[in-house]
Amino acid sequence: MKKTFYLFLFFSFIFCQFLSAQPELFRNNFNEYKDFGLSKRQIQELKKEGELIIFNRDKHTTRFAKKLFNKKVGRTVKEKRRTGKEEYEVIARKKILHYRINYIFFDGDKNSYKSIEKSRQRMLNLLEKDYNFESIARQYSMDQNRYKGGDSGWFKIESVNEDFKNAITNTMRYADEVFRVDLPEQNWYYLIKKSYSPQKIEEILVIKRKN
Template sequence: MKLFLSALCLGFSLTAFAQNVTKELKDIETEEQAEAYVDGKKKKHYQIMRFNEENHQSKLAQDLLSGGQGTTTSTRTQFEKTYFKVVGKTNDPHYRLSYIYLDGKKHSMKEIDLIRKKVLLKHDSQLETFANLAKKYSDAKNAFKGGDTNWVKITDLPTTLADLDEILGHKVDDIYMVSNKETNQFYIVKKTHVIRRIKEVKVLKVVEQL
């Protein structure tokens, strides 16, 4: 009997939580409201995500991208139900580069200059692809992806690389150097794509434990 009552109470509790989430999501319409809603909550269960039409090809992403502001959907597994609501939608310019990051705190300038020369020589002579060279030399987290940034807004690039004039000043396949000696950040950059406008949505995600 106690087990039955406990299960019953748990069922009522989960139903109430689901109803609360549905009501709360209904009242959230803007990015600012969504940010205020997740502030201070566990990121594992409450977060704001971004999906764009180039980097995200799942059915969920496509459904969210094709819907308008306020589009809401959910997914369910044995253990949780996840709610998604579109709180922002843009069609802004996106950029795609590949880069090798050299940390001046790990390498001397002599070592950095030597790596630069090796990269240019091997790439220009087609001995190795830029992606392989990035995997070999880059100190960045995206080294395992060959230094590829994927499609991102300029504000999502490393600060030292987020120079629109610099990017526009180069053609696709150009390789150029960017340095910030004050922060000990040194980059070998390859422009891999022309600028493209890409649809992107900001999505409020809430996870309900079942």
């Protein structure tokens, strides 16, 4: 019984180590308020009044978020919380270009480039035989996005590494094309599927004040 328990712990640890390889691909530092046309000084002044929050129409679909999207700039929504009353004011709104892809991630810290390239070529061969990219991603991608078939969800292009950005915005790429992207400085390697065309998604900038 003890032996079985320790084996379970061991494989759980290995599995967690495998999933912890998820890179900070979509967390590149950038000024997320610039799309709303506000200066740094304006942003600083607003932050003195309360907390700034960006709502995305695709990602935020709660009843409360929908209520905010129905408000014009300058209008407010008041809410009662456990911590007291809160007021949310819509400061700005804009439709902002977003990108979306499917990807398979290979961790260069865990596998040699030679091994990664061999795996990528094998997967490209499978895709030529009409295997499903999302199914391959679920089986082989080395981050937690594997459970979504490697679907990145909609993201702003500024949120990713410059080399990655240049690769996925290349206008020579055609719809559903699968291609390699290497980020050797981070030791991150990818197969990318151009699954979606860029799309403008409405976002609103909201300030939350406590009363």
